[in-house]
Amino acid sequence: MSKETLQWLNNNTLIGFTDQRGTAWHHRASLQGDEPNHYPGPIPVDDVKRRLFNWQAVSTPVYVKSPVTGQLVQAPNRQAFVRSDTGHVMGIFSDGYEPHPYAEWLIHKIATLLDADLKIGSAGLLRQGAVAWVSVEVPDNITTPEGVEFRPHLFGAACYDGSFQTTFKRAITNIVCDNTMSAGLAEAGQEMKFSHRRNSALRVVEARQALNLVYESADDFTAAVRRLCQTTVTNQEWNAFLNAHTPLPEEHGRSRTLAERKREALTDLWKNDPRVAPWQNTAYGVVQAVNTYTHHQQTVRGAERVERNMLRAVTGGVDDLDQATLQTLNAVLTVPTHARAA
Template structure:
């Protein structure tokens, strides 16, 4: 990862509850400046507003060069521009309605949640065009199987057209700092609001749909328990690799990449502390694939932090974990009770 990206993450993300989760993988003390971006406890709301959201997204007319000289305004189009540095985050029709970060992320989440939930992380990506805020319970949850995690609700939105405003339940695995599908049973409950002039969030409906954070801890713990009870032998693991990472017949780049992915997955399965404690179980298979995707897989067209966060928001993490379980259920020739139908 480039130095510039590390500097951005250290300046434009805030990480809370480090007494419970440890420092973020991107933490560099030398890049922290006078005000560190890590907090031992919850992140104060005023700090999120001051350090991340202290600018506005302004609507500006769009002009093109007129071949006869000067500039001509493009009818029906607007640019969304950062008020502090003039960065153009996106160009849209006049019907596009930006959702200001403080109003839609900070204020809305505060109305959705109870008083014992606090901000656990917040950040900006894509030069400020994408933002998220995550709210969490103070303590980690540890299952009898030794799986430690943090259930949370995060809100995210964008000024570049890449995301509708989204509120979604999710789980963070502490041992590997991975985002995982909520409950693993189905697509994580979420609410999406389009950027239109008539968009609004019905708080009561959102509260019911999301079921907030508390029930998620029980759901995820149950899923972990059930998956840890499902044995996966070495032979079945190898058959899973054959299905998950098919080996091309012809030698070449595709075969080399497949061999590398299979080798890395097996190293995680056999030796890595993020996976090996649960190898030989269905939970170990889910953990291996999820950890590989978060931390080992080559990234094209996006930096890893950006890709991982966007994957969590868009639901690709749900698809990843459920796809792993569906493939494994076929290998084991038995239904997995938490696998999607």
């Protein structure tokens, strides 16, 4: 069951460059009121501020009910952050916790890292505003000689619930499936994290050097796709990969049934799905099958697709997923992917 309703997603997420990427899966024009949340080109900065970040996170004291007197008593050294417009309590922390305001960290600070060719491609709020992201992208899609169409981007995310550190990370959006993928597939994408403590600062020069921004991501991803598409995966090796990736328990029961269903779903993607099948019998097809299954078909309790996928991109789950897939595949290949020339 979705934690973020379709109504919320159509009013609290903004999707840009739809002429290049198409509409989001949750797009419902009837739920958007007088102002659509999809943009054919880049999302104006002022729209992100006005539509998403037009409220404050207010620090307020925390009170608890005394079991002796029944009266409210202020909890020492504790504070809650509350939305100024809705009153929603986003998180409770020690006095030393210093959140990063969304407009400052996800718009103004990102702007200092970028050049004029990069624009906002998506932005949104989740968990009733306790989590936010902004993605800046190149205007046009890039297509590799192998037919993989993608968009490199710099992804920034912050929160008021303490669930992760403020993060800036380079990543890839695969257009055919709208998946987030590692910039280099076999390597973790470069990122910077900032703790929610006083005096934490984004040092512009160091950030530029560490992130290598967006354009290098395109080169890295293109080289990785070429290498993986040149790596043949036979039907026998695909079956060996399935056995290693999703082994079948010997005993019949629920665990075996779930494993069988996952293997069937992965094989169907591998053979028939237009998001995967064009690269069947290649290492890239294997990565694409697992990534697409995880993004779009895997059931996750207590999480909704947008929130799950966004948080996976921030916390490194996308990198871990792609790296783990390739590690498992390399163990069953006659010639591992890392032995191929890029």
